[in-house]
Amino acid sequence: MKSNPKSRSQPLRGVRVLVGRARHQASALSAELRRFGADVMEIPFIEIRRPKSFRPFDAALKSLPQYDWLILTSVNGAESLFERMRQRGVKRSQLKHLKVAAIGPATKKAIEREGVAVEVVPEEYVAESVVRSLRNRVQGKRVLLLRAKVARDVIPRELRKAGAVVDVVEAYETVLPLASRRRLRAAMKNESRSPHWIGFTSSSTVKNFVRLSGGSRSALRALHARRQECPRHTIPNTIRLASIGPVTSATLRDFGLPVTTEAREYTIAGLVRAIVDVERWTAERTDLVSR
DSSP, rough: OOHHHHHHTTTTOOEEEEEEEOOGGGGHHHHHHHHHHOEEOOOSOOOOEEOOOOOOHHHHHTTTTGOEEEESOOOOOOOHHHHHHHHHTGGGGGGGTTTTEESSSSHHHHHHHHHHHHBBBBBBSSSSHHHHHHTTTTTTOOEEEEEESSOOOHHHHHHHTTOOOOEEOOOOOOOOTTHHHHHOOOOOOOOSSOOOOEEESHHHHHHHHHHHTOHHHHHHHHHHHOOOOOOOOOOOOOOOESSSSSHHHHHHHTTTTTOOEEOSSSSSSHHHHHHHHHHHHHHHHHHHHHH
């Protein structure tokens, strides 16, 4: 029997994927999933908000000439920077003397879209790789790190050890979108409409998913528990969890949640590719069993 050509081009056809990115960021991931035929459900697990006070942010903008390096660890941070610069009348030319580091290609693109050159993008798009890329370049230098209110301290801690003076400034904060709680719980309870996959793009999305789901680790473990495969070795109809990278995977495991697949490249495209690879493997395996 010949395989359906459309199934090769759309390996996610008939697969429901829950996207939990912030509402204004979900479109890129959703579009990529739909390109492979997925039925996308968007229920945001995080909401991006401005800092409660802009005083430290504005002070850092006034002090831009004193810095040697600027580090941005997310698209949100980049967008917050340029939006605040416009609001305060700070010209982009005041960034020209800075060496800029971006945690990954999406952040790099957001920075370069504003006409600012990016000096460093690490090989792996995680904080530890940022540190490895900069450790030998920042001794005696002043570094401005713009990030979320709550974030890991790997970059400032390790760069200070390397001899840098690091100022950490809150550019935005992520909060729990309470309006998503009812929608998420309803989706998880309805077996005919519940997602086959949930994609996690950060540790924040994991933590907020747990809170929105009810916060019970035992209940979540039961919800995602793998059932034994039947004698025909068909893949069980369980919710699978896809992670964008090792930090997000570690957070999932901290909550007792199984990681079905992890992106090899820690990007949105890498996350989608990881899901596609599993679904293609599943389809091939099912096809072999049915012959």
